[in-house]
Amino acid sequence: MREMIEKSKLLIFDLDGTLYEDTDHFDYYCRLLQQRVDVSIQGEFYYAYEEMKQGKHPVAIGKVYDLKEDASLTVDPLTLQVTAAHLWDGTQMNEETLKREYSGELTYDFERFIAIGDGWWLPYVTAMHYGLSQQDTWDCYNATKVYMVSDEFSLTKTPGLKESLERLKKEKHLVLMTNSDKEDVLRLLRELELQDVFHEIFPSSQKPVKTKEILMAITSKYKVKPDEAVSIGDNFINEIAPALLMRLNAVYIQPNGYDLQHDNLYIVPTLGQAF
Incomplete structure (x- = not known):
């Protein structure tokens, strides 16, 4: 992997879960949503979320x-074909419904098909199941973002990351591509002391819907071939699968490992280990 990174000319980073790996804010987001459902089901609401985090629920990171x-x-993730479907209670969807609803290539749209690529989406999906509105989730998400830049919250800096990125910046193009909006990105980068590291930032990227489009624009702008670029992130659906399909290299940050072999893919438990 070190050789692949050293030979590259362009490194494209995700932000949340990549440049920092804290997860307390996901729990905070869920608690805010929990308070908006009827008190009689608040315990059930949070229990379902905890089951998801522990891999004991049909809904999980990596699913849709x-x-x-x-x-x-x-x-x-590479063919976008649905191979199985389970209802909320774990019951497997019958074959007739499976074939009728998912006969072709799946298209993520943020409306019906929600790619659960990281911890932000588990509270969101829980909220959808228990009848909250899109406005509820948006309000609580924004409140969580405010919490993340308050004195009550602090991010854990990856030891040596800043120095490694500053060294790489002298030889390569470093780009940040994230779904977070510009204001949040700049705040988080200041908190991490990485505000001057990247040559360019692509906020509000609408991954995975627009991942390929933006990756094409970035590689074209910096005039690099696919095998000279590396996509680095913790979300396989958002950052890794689209990059592999475009023949880019990819570094997938996944502490629990991942059962996929690919010539252009490296899997590491933390970003620190990648460098």
């Missing part, structure tokens, strides 16, 4: 949530 069917879908 179908809002219409209230189902958790297993999707091949």
Whole structure:
């Protein structure tokens, strides 16, 4: 992997879960949402979320949530074909419904098919199942972002990361591509002391819907071939699968490992280990 990074000319980083790995803010987000459901089901609400985090629920990071069917879908990330579907209670969807609803390539749209690529989406999906509105989730998400830049919250800096990125910046183009909006990105980078590290920032990227489009724009702008670029992130659906499909290299940050072999893919437990 070190050789691959050293030979590259362009490194494209995710932000949340990549440049920092704290997860307390996901729990905070869920607690805010929990307070908006009827008190009689608040315990059930948070219990479902905890089950998801522990891998004991059909909904999990790496799955896709179908809002219409209230189902958790297993999707091949490179072919985008649905291979299995389970209802909220764990029951497997019947074959007839599976074939009718998911006959072709799945398209993520943030409306019906929600790609659960990282910890932000677990509280969101829980909220959708228990009947909260999109406005509820947006309000609580914004409140969580405010909390993340308050004195009550602090980010854990990855030891040596700043120095490694500053060294790489002298030889390569460093780009940040994130779904967070510009204001949040700049605040988080200041907190991490990484505000001057990147040559360019692409906020509000709408990954995974627009990942390929933006990756194409970035590689074209910096005039690099696919094998000279590396996509680095903790979200396989958002950052890794689209990069591999475009023949870019990819570094997937996943502490629990991942069962996929690919010539252009490296899996590491932390970003610090990647450098």
